[in-house]
Amino acid sequence: MHRRIVAFVAAAVLLVGAGLAAAQGPIKIGISLSLSGDFSADGQGFQNGYELWADQVNASGGLLGRQVKLDIVNDNSSPDQVQTNYQKLITVDKVPLVLGPFSTLLTKPASVVANRYGYAMVEGAGGAPSVFNRGLKNVFDVALPVINDLDSFTQYILSLPPGQRPSTVAYATNDDPFTQPQIERSRKLFEAAGLKTVSYQTYPSETTDFNPIADKIIQSKADIVVAGTFMPDIVAFVQRFRQQHYNPQALIATAGPDLGSQFTKAVGGAQVAEGILVPNTWYPGADNPGNAAFVKAYLAKFGGAAADINGDAAEGYAAGQVLQQAVEKVGSLDNAKIIAELHSGDTFQSILGPVTFNSVGENTAAKAYLFQWQQGQYLPVYPLAAAVAPFEYPKPAWH
Amino acid sequence: MRLIVDAVITGVLSGGIYVLMALGLTLIFGVMDIINVGQGALVILGAYLSYLLQQHLHIDLFVGLILTMPVMFALGVGLEAAFIRPIRWERTTLSILVTFAIALLIQGALSLTFSTNLVQMHAWYVSHSLKIGSFYLAWVYIFDFLLSVVLVAALYVVLNHTKFGAGLRASMQNRTAAQLIGIDVERVSAITFGIGVALAAAGGMAYGATSAFNPNSQYDLISRLLVIIILGGMGSLRGAVVAGFGMLIVEDVTSVVWSPVWASTVFYMLLVVVLVLRPQGLFGRLESRRQ
Known part of the structure; x- marks a missing residue:
């Protein structure tokens, strides 16, 4: 009997000890990313950003004194797979925290799964209106709400004196929830100001042959072109416009030209990219706190040039920063408390700039920049306070 | 009107690229009764080979085919010997799994080597x-079109005016009977697979010079290629040519006169109508084939 009690006590001590050791182990953070499929370029950018953030946290003492370990799984850019992934991360891997996937398309289903288990989902790439209008209280996007992405561009165009202002606009957009609302909004703003819509096309995201769409834009002879694209479609448009000698005064794409040398190589060199515009929420030279250190760490880990750093990496890093600050403020991994803190109206600091969430999770403090390719460099040109070069307008003819 | 003319021209010129890729697929099916779902991945592999030659050895894309097509031919012969020939029963069904495995292997290897960044050749x-x-x-479209005309013509000559072509056509009509009259069907199969893969190399170069691609592009491609050969009639070379041009023209014209949203839908509706009226496809044979 006596021996039994000793054995029992010993076992209990061992078990408690093991439990304590587990509590002191690394904090696993579950993330699903598009490492293959349509969004693989962006997914890779996010992975780099998340990894750098984890490195930085671990180098400076960890989160609540514990190391951070990322549990990243691939969703192949599929809205179905992303649900399975978060389900598995939360219920099987039992991660205490999650961070968001890439793109609005995947953030929507992912945040529903996270919500089911009461998890906060801080993310940097699910910013379209359809993310925020579903009554979810657990989704927080650190980037600029997507619907406002093109605002810097419309403001610039409408600020031009009447003699220079374009009079016709062609729009073409992928039917993706990230691109379409932006294009719709810029059309409304331009039409209200008297700019005529001469072509408006929506195409399915599965489209592989973009020539007929480009041809319709060319035929419209629009003064400026607003394209709701990702990388493959804007590259195809540029190629077709060049072949057909169509030179709009301005060409802006919602995404694609922000991918640095990957974009310039695909269109056929930096001289071809000259004058092409893209909105974004971050650039390597931004003077937000911690940004310079982020750029330095990025180059040290992944190499390349500062201009090639993908904005996605910064958004991933910023999502990590905001989650970290919320966890540290509440002092625990309790997701309910973390969600309450994120909704408190507190301002968090990130390399994208200040972050304050409204009741649906949009960052109301976010900054919008307009970028232009000029002589092989990707430069902020608007708003004027952030501009490092004058806006090149009209866009020069194709090289 | 102007737009429609533009769309027809674009459809014809880009249709040639799809014809190149689909010919290999339908040829392999015709002779071997197997569906090579790895054709899309092989096309992308061909595109990357041309890209490598251009980037590192500064060899022109079209000139590079002199190197890439024989290399891909050899690869095809090797793949056939290693993976297809050992399948002794349920060839048609099992070959789908085996060639899908080949596709995944190629895609994985390409992703590791070249990353998943999009590439376009210039x-x-x-x-x-x-x-x-x-x-x-x-x-580029004119050259691609001429390339497909030349290769289709060459294929026609090989099939109709050489001894190997006669053996190939015999194997297409009846594999067992061809064996009985002394044709080395296994050799014919290996060479056919090689030709199919070599055509994928040419198609890949043509595709890569007109579209941005990465290793995942194989999925888009294989689904379109399968549709082309189903519409044309599985195993029919003429069918692949007609359906390849037909698909691109229908899609491009629908896209400009109606909307890009309807482009694929209209084409697939046509496909359904054709299959209801002619289940064997436009030029397919009705009777089931025998091994």
Whole structure:
């Protein structure tokens, strides 16, 4: 009997000890990313950003004194797979925290799964209106709400004196929830100001042959072109416009030209990219706190040039920063408390700039920049306070 | 009207690229009764080979085919010997799994080697156009079209005017009977697979010079290629040619006169109508084939 009690006590001590050791182990953070499929370029950018953030946290003492370990799984850019992934991360891997996937398309289903288990989902790439209008209280996007992405561009165009202002606009957009609302909004703003819509096309995201769409834009002879694209479609448009000698005064794409040398190589060199515009929420030279250190760490880990750093990496890093600050403020991994803190109206600091969430999770403090390719460099040109070069307008003819 | 003419021209010129890729697929099915779902991945592999030659050895894309097509031919013969020939029963069904495995292997290897960043190949003819009246025809499409005409003609000559071609056609009509009259069907199969893969190399170069691609592009491609050969009739070379052009023309015209949203839908509706009226496809044979 006596021996039994000793054995029992010993076992209990061992078990408690093991439990304590587990509590002191690394904090696993579950993330699903598009490492293959349509969004693989962006997914890779996010992975780099998340990894750098984890490195930085671990180098400076960890989160609540514990190391951070990322549990990243691939969703192949599929809205179905992303649900399975978060389900598995939360219920099987039992991660205490999650961070968001890439793109609005995947953030929507992912945040529903996270919500089911009461998890906060801080993310940097699910910013379209359809993310925020579903009554979810657990989704927080650190980037600029997507619907406002093109605002810097419309403001610039409408600020031009009447003699220079374009009079016709062609729009073409992928039917993706990230691109379409932006294009719709810029059309409304331009039409209200008297700019005529001469072509408006929506195409399915599965489209592989973009020539007929480009041809319709060319035929419209629009003064400026607003394209709701990702990388493959804007590259195809540029190629077709060049072949057909169509030179709009301005060409802006919602995404694609922000991918640095990957974009310039695909269109056929930096001289071809000259004058092409893209909105974004971050650039390597931004003077937000911690940004310079982020750029330095990025180059040290992944190499390349500062201009090639993908904005996605910064958004991933910023999502990590905001989650970290919320966890540290509440002092625990309790997701309910973390969600309450994120909704408190507190301002968090990130390399994208200040972050304050409204009741649906949009960052109301976010900054919008307009970028232009000029002589092989990707430069902020608007708003004027952030501009490092004058806006090149009209866009020069194709090289 | 102007737009429709543009769309038809674009459809014909880009249709040639799909014909190149689909011919290999339908040829392999015709002779071997197997569906090579790895064709899309092989096309992308061909595109990357051309890209490598251009980037590192500065070999022109079209000239590079002199190297890439024989290499891909050898690869095809090797793949057939290693993976297809050992399948002794349920060839048609099992070959889908085996060739899908090949596709995944190729995709994985390409992703590791080249990453999943999108690539597009460039040359003077990619950005310059020929001006005819008020139309601009991009040189790359003209060259791609000529390439497909030349290769289709060469294939026609090989099939109809050589001893190997006679053996191939015999194997297409009846594999067992061909064996009985002394044709080395296994050799014919290996060479056919090689030719199919070599055509994928040419198609890949043509595709990569007109579209941005990465290793995942194989999925888009294989689904379109399968549709082309189903519409044309599985195993029919003429069918692949007609359906390849037909698909691109229908899609491009629908896209400009109606909307890009309807482009694929209209084409697939046509496909359903054709299959209801002719279940064997436009040029397919009705009777089931025998091994």
